Amino acid sequence: MFNQILLLIYRLFLHEGGRKIDWMEQYLGYDGRVALSSDDLMNEPSMYEAIFSEEHRPKVEQLYLGLLNEMDGTPYQQCGNMLEALAFVQGISATALWKYRQNVGSVIEEFVRNFDRLDVSDERMRLYERAQNVPSTRSISEDDAP
Numbered sequence: 001m002f003n004q005i006l007l008l009i010y011r012l013f014l015h016e017g018g019r020k021i022d023w024m025e026q027y028l029g030y031d032g033r034v035a036l037s038s039d040d041l042m043n044e045p046s047m048y049e050a051i052f053s054e055e056h057r058p059k060v061e062q063l064y065l066g067l068l069n070e071m072d073g074t075p076y077q078q079c080g081n082m083l084e085a086l087a088f089v090q091g092i093s094a095t096a097l098w099k100y101r102q103n104v105g106s107v108i109e110e111f112v113r114n115f116d117r118l119d120v121s122d123e124r125m126r127l128y129e130r131a132q133n134v135p136s137t138r139s140i141s142e143d144d145a146p
Helices: 002-015 022-028 038-042 044-051 057-071 080-099 106-114 121-131
Strands: none
Touching: 002 022, 002 038, 002 044, 002 080, 022 080, 038 044, 044 080, 057 080, 057 106, 057 121, 080 106, 080 121
């Protein structure tokens, strides 16, 4: 269920002009063939409520920490897709926090507040450097895929 909701939010992101993120598409198994319905557009607030519900909020945190863990030890030049995915996670989390007033949890809220300018290369480098100092967490696995 989590990945289905995240996929809908990703499709809304693309619909609103967001750039394709290869890492997210591979993680979600998205091939670009499914169009959004008018119901999907109208249900955006409930999608954010669901993704940051008590049930799914830890999975957003796992996604964030898993991406940081995946960057640990990887040269910066090879982290572009992961940084794009983290910018997406930051963006949807900021939307949930400020637009929809959702409780995103303390870890994600700290990420949202501390990295609100991931469109700036210096901020991406700062996030990359943070990833080099994050204690190892459970990595993203195929078990998390839809």
